[in-house]
Amino acid sequence: DWTSTNFINSTIHQLQAHLGNDKVILALSGGVDSSVSAVLINKAIGNNLTCIFIDNGLLRKNEFDKVLKGYEHLGLNIVGIDAKDYFYRELAGVKGPEKKRKIIGKGFIYIFEQEAKKLKDIQWLAQGTIYPDIIESLSITGTTIKSHHNVGGLPEKMNLKLVEPLRLLFKDEVRYVGRELGMEEHLIMRHPFPGPGLGIRILGEITPEKVRILQEADNIFVSRLYEWNLYSYVWQAGVVLLPIKSVGVMGDERTYENAVVLRAVTSTDAMTADWARLPYDFLAKISNEIINKVKGVNRVVYDISSKPPSTIEWE
Ligand code: XMP
Secondary structure, three states: OOOHHHHHHHHHHHHHHHHOOOEEEEEEOOOHHHHHHHHHHHHHHHHHEEEEEEEOOOOOOOHHHHHHHHHHOOOOOEEEEEOHHHHHHHHOOOOOHHHHHHHHHHHHHHHHHHHHHHOOOEEEEEOOOOHHHHHHHOOOOOOOOOOOOOOOOHHHHHOOEEEOOOOOOOHHHHHHHHHHOOOOHHHHOOOOOOOOHHHHOEOOOOOHHHHHHHHHHHHHHHHHHHHOOOHHHOOEEEEEEEEEEEEEEEOOEEEEEEEEEEEEEEOOOOOOEEEOOOOHHHHHHHHHHHHHHOOOEEEEEEOOOOEOOOOOOOO
């Protein structure tokens, strides 16, 4: 039978046997998968693992600092890189979701490679890939449903061997493992967050100003979910910035500003999802707060679509 204790013990043994004295590099995303992967590999090979955390300018508000601080105490050897400007330049004028994904994925590889070159004798690349990532990247009809940037690409290009200790696990199993490894509950229970980040929640072209608007709105939504004890009822939540403006009134003046969508779903594996039945009072409060505090937003709507057919992300 599968237990997290058995899984951890056998994985640590396998990692030690496989990796020996080799050096491993891992890209930390701040999410559960990559961090559980990092802690597990760190348990097996210690400081032979170096973690890289890249700020691509599409992270949640204050996420970069929070992750760097939060992971210090886990004993991980982490390098943080601020690459915001690079990503904004590469993404300027680009509108299509898959094109944006490709650019963000490629940019990520580029920045990551620059850092990897500074470290010596790296032979392995570790990734936090889990089972649903693999399934979703498989082709059923000859076309990929969506490209997941944490599957494929990096290792071939960098001539590194791939180590993916969580590739057979579902999300709930990853969480059991993290808990067993002594990771804090707020890290374990973090909602999933896509690799391309806010980049696929800003529909159409990405600009630093749109990122600011989305970060502010998203921060209000997620912080209030915590405060109302709704965070763990929800599988994943975030705000989407629409590429349309609508009319509003503010005092005596007409406004013509952005609309945002609140997206919150319940799920067990992200393959199917239902929209979360959040309390009306909560939604009312979030809507007021976003419209009052986030400059550039005058309308908030709630997404009541389930997956399938509607995906969790809008792009
Ligand atoms: P969808 O939108 O397909 O999302 O229902 C399912 C889960 O996958 C995440 N997602 C991504 N994760 N790179 C990622 O690392 C991506 O390009 C990507 N697209 C979607 C999404 O946030 C949800 O958890």
